[in-house]
Amino acid sequence: MVHCANGNSFKDKDVPQLLKTAQAYKNLFDASTGFMRPRINGNWYSPFSPTEINNHYTEGNSWHYSFYVPQDIDGLIKLHGGDAKFEAKLDELFSTSAKTSGREQADVTGLIGQYAHGNEPSHHSAFLYHYIGKPQKTSQQVTNILTKFYKNTPDGLIGNDDCGQMSAWYVLSSLGMYQVCPGNTQLVLFKPSFKEATINFENGKNLRIESEPGSITNVSGININGTPGQSAFINYSNLIEGGNIIFEYKQMIAANNTFGAVSRPSSVIKDHLLVPTPIINYKSKTFNAPQLVSLKTINGKGEKIYYSTNGSTVTKRSTNYTKPFMVSYTSQVKVKAYGAADSSYAVAYLFKTNAKQIVKIKSKVNPQYSAEGPQSLVDGVCGDTDWRKGDWLGYQGQDVECVIENKDPKLISKVSASFLQDTRSWIVFPKVITIYTSVDGINYKEVGASKTAVGIKDLTVQTQEISIDLKTPQRLKFIKLVAKYYGQLPEWHEGKGGEAFIFIDEIELHE
Known part of the structure; x- marks a missing residue:
């Protein structure tokens, strides 16, 4: 959707709304935890555990969905605070305990840490290392997944092959390429499983892939049709022209291996940037004594907050938030943030109850x-x-x-x-x-x-x-x-x- 919106497939009037919708994930990213966190009644869902499987996610938990922003990976990395922090979070995904909490969910299978290969929301996660210049880590995780979860045994397929997704992942990963964002023309490249493979395209052309690492683990470069390079991705238009891709392996220390370090794939939304919806903090939705309410912008750039407590429309003429305030009666708190653009409403219904x-x-x-x-x-x-x-x-x-x-x-x-x-x-x-x-x-x-x-x-x-x-x-x-x-x-x-x-x-x- 985002790729098409940036092109010519949609009418101009649709583009702003489509791009803002594609950035709605920013309303759910809690920087204090580093996870996508559900929101209820204007506030964060609490108590929160990223391992909990509940009705706020489809067949998964926050670990599985916190990395699912294929349309704006660069934006997600920025929310995490840059490459190093994003890398640490990805490492944690694959190394943390595999124990989940909450509801039993049969679809959550094939766990490496909290990465769940048995269901679609996790399938792109290993390839995100490419977007921070660490394709070698992609290769390590992909090799691990291929080895553990695809076997010639009765239980050799770890999850439900919905629409052939498990099989498609296997085919592409074995060939050393993967399209992380549907609609984006870039495919990331990494160490293939085969020494030789040929893809025959519908246009009559074919692509020959060669990879002979010997005892060397990491790819050091790629030669495409006789031209050596350090880029860890290829555009689809170049791919289907056919020819030869040779994965090169040279013995060197990791610090000197520049494959994919500078020339990285990109998935980014640059226009019609979203102003995230503020958070309304309070102790309880129901109360029988006055309670304190505070407001906070999230993932923003110093936007100003305006609010009302009677459900009235919020504009820049409404009360400008400067400090927490007390609510002593049943109220509908409505909040908006204004900056380069204005946010959507955050709304909290707070009810005074019978203390008797x-x-x-x-x-x-x-x-x-x-x-x-x-x-x-x-x-x-x-x-x-x-x-x-x-x-x-x-x-x-x-x-x-x-x-x-x-x-x-x-x-x-x-x-x-x-x-x-x-x-x-x-x-x-x-x-x-x-x-x-x-x-x-x-x-x-x-x-x-x-x-x-x-x-x-x-x-x-x-x-x-x-x-x-x-x-x-x-x-x-x-x-x-x-x-x-x-x-x-x-x-x-x-x-x-x-x-x-x-x-x-x-x-x-x-x-």
Whole structure:
């Protein structure tokens, strides 16, 4: 997309937006950690671990996606602080522990450190060394991957060969060339696996590749059609003209080997540069006492921040941010950064909650679906069908049992709780919910039960409020809710035998 946008394939009016979209990764790069970090409600996702596999990534974690900027590799290197820091981060990718956390993900296989060769997001990572002038490190990692993960055995292919990607990687890497950015005409060059290979092109021409390293490990130069050189890449237009590529190997100390050190490939966005969206820092999305809010630009160049706290449109006439401020009421904080251009909005919804209702949950929440903790159940914020936004509390393989303590008891006539069902994602409405009441928080009596008429075979992603009417209004001090989970998923479900989730959000006490 970026390559075409810089050419003539798109209308001129589309180019600025396409280039800005291609730079959106800058909104997610957390320089303090060196990783792409999810954002929720204007703030960084927390607690954050780069090894955690969760719903913020498709079949992977932050390690796998933090290097996935093929359209602007030069820009990514700059965000890291230059060649040396980027090299150190790449080295860490291949040398850190292979242990992942969070959700079990069958697609994450073929681990070398946190590099996962069994799935596409990692496939270009070994070749990024070329972009900092270190093609020898590319060769080392590629040789390691080819040796470990491509074998003539029943389990010789380490991952899912989606659309032939595993095989394509093998063919190109064995030939000593790889196109890191689709649409970019450059292919990086490195030590081939074969001594000789010939590629026959559709235009009738052919390319002969020769590589005889003997006992020497590193490429020292490349001779293309009789012309020696130190460039570690070739343009596609030159490649398909055919001829001969000879990889040269000379004994020398590493410091004197200039192959690929100066003449490097490039993938860069130069025009319509993005001003990243600021971060809104706060302690909690919900609060019952005034809390401090601070704003910060990320990956920027001294842009000024303007904001509003009532959801109004932000312009340069809005409040100029100079220091942290207090929020003491339900607010919609909107923020923009202005510099050479203006950023997109950062928005945080902050909700003041009822301090007179205290929630305690006996069940163990799944850490990936913990919302803002137990008080999320009485914060007045109802989760919607997009449960990946993080507003729901999720419990797997267990009933949900929680107690609400009313510090200022009032007459209650009805108790309701909201649940979500997304059967394909293992989230199923509870079989039944039961309400108990108590005056001392120790001795409880059942006051009613209710269940949904929606079955597990209803694949619609939906929410439902399940209510229990009390026979007579009661002044309740303690209310206990127990939701019985579905159990193991049935035979027809693709996750058969797995334990179902209960997703619960708002519990309301109606006067």
